[in-house]
Amino acid sequence: MNTSQEKCRDVPLIEIRHLSVSVEGKRVLNDLDLYVMQGETIVLFGPNGSGKTSLLKTIMGIPQYRVESGNIIYRGEDIAERSIDERARLGLGLVFQNPPAVRGVRLKDILRICMEKGGVFKEESIIESADKLNFVDFMDRDVNLGFSGGEIKRSELLQMLAQNPAFVMFDEPDSGVDLVNINLVGKVINELLEKGIREDRRTKAGLIITHAGHILDYVNADRAYVMLNGSVSCSGNPGDILEDIRTKGYEGCVRCRR
Amino acid sequence: MPKVTVKEKAKNAERKPAAIGPDIDLSEYSLQADDHGEIQKLTGLTDEVRERAITVGIDAEESCRSGSFFQMDHSVILAATNQSGLEVMSTTEALKKYEWLTDYWWKAVQVDADKYTARAELQQHHGYFLRALPGAKAEFPLQACLYMGREGMAQHVHNIIIAEEGSELHIITGCTTAQSVKSGLHVGISEFYIKKNAKVTFTMIHNWAENVAVRPRTGTIVEENGVFMSNYICMRPVKTLQMYPAAYCIGENATVRYNTILSAPEGSKMDVGSKVCLRAKGSRAEVVARAISKGGAIVTRGNLIGEVPGIKAHLECRGLILSERGSILAIPELDGRVSGVEMSHEAAVGKIAEEEIQYLMARGLTSDEATAAIVRGFLDIEIKGLPEHLRREIKKAVEMGEKEERIL
Numbered sequence: 076m077n078t079s080q081e082k083c084r085d086v087p088l089i090e091i092r093h094l095s096v097s098v099e100g101k102r103v104l105n106d107l108d109l110y111v112m113q114g115e116t117i118v119l120f121g122p123n124g125s126g127k128t129s130l131l132k133t134i135m136g137i138p139q140y141r142v143e144s145g146n147i148i149y150r151g152e153d154i155a156e157r158s159i160d161e162r163a164r165l166g167l168g169l170v171f172q173n174p175p176a177v178r179g180v181r182l183k184d185i186l187r188i189c190m191e192k193g194g195v196f197k198e199e200s201i202i203e204s205a206d207k208l209n210f211v212d213f214m215d216r217d218v219n220l221g222f223s224g225g226e227i228k229r230s231e232l233l234q235m236l237a238q239n240p241a242f243v244m245f246d247e248p249d250s251g252v253d254l255v256n257i258n259l260v261g262k263v264i265n266e267l268l269e270k271g272i273r274e275d276r277r278t279k280a281g282l283i284i285t286h287a288g289h290i291l292d293y294v295n296a297d298r299a300y301v302m303l304n305g306s307v308s309c310s311g312n313p314g315d316i317l318e319d320i321r322t323k324g325y326e327g328c329v330r331c332r333r
Numbered sequence: 334m335p336k337v338t339v340k341e342k343a344k345n346a347e348r349k350p351a352a353i354g355p356d357i358d359l360s361e362y363s364l365q366a367d368d369h370g371e372i373q374k375l376t377g378l379t380d381e382v383r384e385r386a387i388t389v390g391i392d393a394e395e396s397c398r399s400g401s402f403f404q405m406d407h408s409v410i411l412a413a414t415n416q417s418g419l420e421v422m423s424t425t426e427a428l429k430k431y432e433w434l435t436d437y438w439w440k441a442v443q444v445d446a447d448k449y450t451a452r453a454e455l456q457q458h459h460g461y462f463l464r465a466l467p468g469a470k471a472e473f474p475l476q477a478c479l480y481m482g483r484e485g486m487a488q489h490v491h492n493i494i495i496a497e498e499g500s501e502l503h504i505i506t507g508c509t510t511a512q513s514v515k516s517g518l519h520v521g522i523s524e525f526y527i528k529k530n531a532k533v534t535f536t537m538i539h540n541w542a543e544n545v546a547v548r549p550r551t552g553t554i555v556e557e558n559g560v561f562m563s564n565y566i567c568m569r570p571v572k573t574l575q576m577y578p579a580a581y582c583i584g585e586n587a588t589v590r591y592n593t594i595l596s597a598p599e600g601s602k603m604d605v606g607s608k609v610c611l612r613a614k615g616s617r618a619e620v621v622a623r624a625i626s627k628g629g630a631i632v633t634r635g636n637l638i639g640e641v642p643g644i645k646a647h648l649e650c651r652g653l654i655l656s657e658r659g660s661i662l663a664i665p666e667l668d669g670r671v672s673g674v675e676m677s678h679e680a681a682v683g684k685i686a687e688e689e690i691q692y693l694m695a696r697g698l699t700s701d702e703a704t705a706a707i708v709r710g711f712l713d714i715e716i717k718g719l720p721e722h723l724r725r726e727i728k729k730a731v732e733m734g735e736k737e738e739r740i741l
């Protein structure tokens with residue numbers, strides 16, 4: 076490894092500093108700090124309405140989420156002023172929790188878009204991946220139109236494979252996914268985050284939102300953050316934190332913050 | 334009481350305004366036209382004419398066509414078919430050739446419906462006669478082009494299409510003007526007769542100009558097990574276009590499908606509907622419309638009339654308003670006259686959801702690209718049972734319309 080790459084490893088791939096965000100005049104993120112190093116897989120816990128999705132959408136650049144103050148630094152650049160598509164082309168990808176259905180745009184159309192704009196993936200490998208995700212029959216369906224909860228997750232992951240982003244955000248990839256499919260979902264996340272190779276060789280990083288933590292049975296996470304009321308209340312070992320939340324709820328995290 | 338003749342009925346309706354649409358002063362348009370002679374093949378068209386004809390789906394090479402009809406202003410310059418069992422000629426000639434044709438003349442459209450039907454009877458300028466003999470199946474589509482090359486001119490055509498028992502016809506009709514023509518009037522009467530077990534697909538593409546007024550009047554009679562499928566595409570400017578074709582399912586299990594794709598630029602008024610009367614058990618109808626306003630005013634209508642039990646029909650209309658000044662009025666009507674009918678409709682008019690644009694942007698498309706992709710998807714209606722090359726012509730016309738309007 077050369078020295079410039081070495082140096083790259085010391086600075087986070089993405090860093091959120093003192094981020095405050097409002098949507099529809101309502102404050103949803105408050106002075107939030109968080110970072111993700113290249114090669115890392117981070118988990119984000121937090122109760123309903125704590126602002127997890129808002130954080131991901133803000134990072135992706137959805138304009139309704141207005142940055143009031145703070146910075147979003149990606150590869151050393153503050154990207155807060157950049158449009159959604161610019162961020163996508165810079166290497167940011169988002170698995171939406173509730174993506175809209177787009178009538179008339181078929182799954183295969185959007186996969187082609189993802190490939191053209193970002194990915195190094197080939198048409199054949201998409202078919203292969205679709206096969207892996209048990210999703211070949213959906214290619215001619217309008218994207219997300221009438222998809223079941225589990226199907227939406229697989230469609231989103233397939234799009235990520237085609238787009239091949241460097242920083243992948245997963246908004247509840249395990250919610251509503253059955254036991255057979257969660258295994259597939261886990262495999263694809265591992266593939267996207269290059270979990271098969273040594274951490275210091277990886278070029279990717281990921282941020283995964285999960286409530287029950289099922290996905291952690293399939294994907295190894297390095298660190299976890301807990302969000303409460305729009306900011307990070309604590310961070311630490313994903314297994315320990317999950318155990319805490321399972322037994323004591325978010326009480327511990329509230330105390331942790333104090 | 335003495336029987337009123339067709340001509341008398343027309344005379345009486347000469348001043349009768351149409352039920353819908355802005356009234357047109359017919360005296361504004363000239364009835365003069367030059368004689369354009371005849372050509373042997375469409376390759377004999379001038380480059381200018383050919384280029385315009387291609388925009389409305391005409392295949393100038395005639396390689397994938399079973400026959401061609403070309404009318405320029407008031408002259409039929411070509412009428413020919415290369416498949417036996419099919420007939421292509423002007424209706425004036427057909428009237429001379431077949432005495433029985435009067436049994437089909439003004440039987441699917443009323444001659445005194447309004448001043449436009451009356452005008453077409455009193456001042457008819459040909460039109461096409463297309464017929465498939467019993468059991469004949471067209472290998473390729475028949476194509477017909479109605480071309481207006483003279484500024485300020487009126488063209489009144491009367492078309493008759495007959496699919497005899499067990500036959501199959503695919504027709505593509507393109508109507509357009511010369512590039513230089515800005516204003517004119519086109520009145521087109523079309524009467525379709527689909528006999529028992531016959532099938533007709535009719536694809537019509539219009540490419541008019543800013544000041545052209547268009548009044549098609551169409552009626553279709555579908556007998557037992559007959560299938561009529563009509564696709565209409567107008568993606569280009571027109572001053573005023575009003576049509577409300579009607580199909581009558583009079584035989585058991587008759588099937589009618591209408592697909593309409595409209596895009597109205599600023600200044601264009603389009604009022605287009607589809608009506609189906611289901612009069613026999615087991616008949617089916619499906620009406621689908623997609624309308625885009627880029628500043629123009631669109632009225633999209635649908636009317637399903639269920640007159641007997643055991644019929645099934647569905648109406649779907651979606652409109653997208655892409656400009657502040659645009660408007661779309663969707664008027665879906667379901668008219669069930671007995672119990673035991675199954676009719677439904679869905680209609681939606683609005684703008685593109687911001688959320689959908691953002692979603693595609695998150696995959697790397699710019700805002701404009703995302704909008705275009707959604708519009709393209711919106712206009713891409715699935716048309717079943719149409720030969721592949723006609724599907725391609727529709728796609729081509731839609732894409733061309735989309736592209737040109739963006740430049741404007």
Ligand SMILES: Nc1ncnc2c1ncn2[C@@H]1O[C@H](COP(=O)(O)OP(=O)(O)OP(=O)(O)O)[C@@H](O)[C@H]1O
Pocket residue numbers: 098099101103121122123124125126127128129130139172
């Ligand atoms: N576009 C919006 N308009 C209005 N309120 C919003 C909007 N987006 C988010 N909010 C509000 O912001 C708060 C945080 O929402 P967010 O979706 O980020 O929560 P979350 O942590 O992802 O919750 P969940 O676990 O239920 O997915 C909620 O109170 C939500 O109602």
Ligand SMILES: [Mg+2]
Pocket residue numbers: 127128129172246
């Ligand atoms: Mg959420």
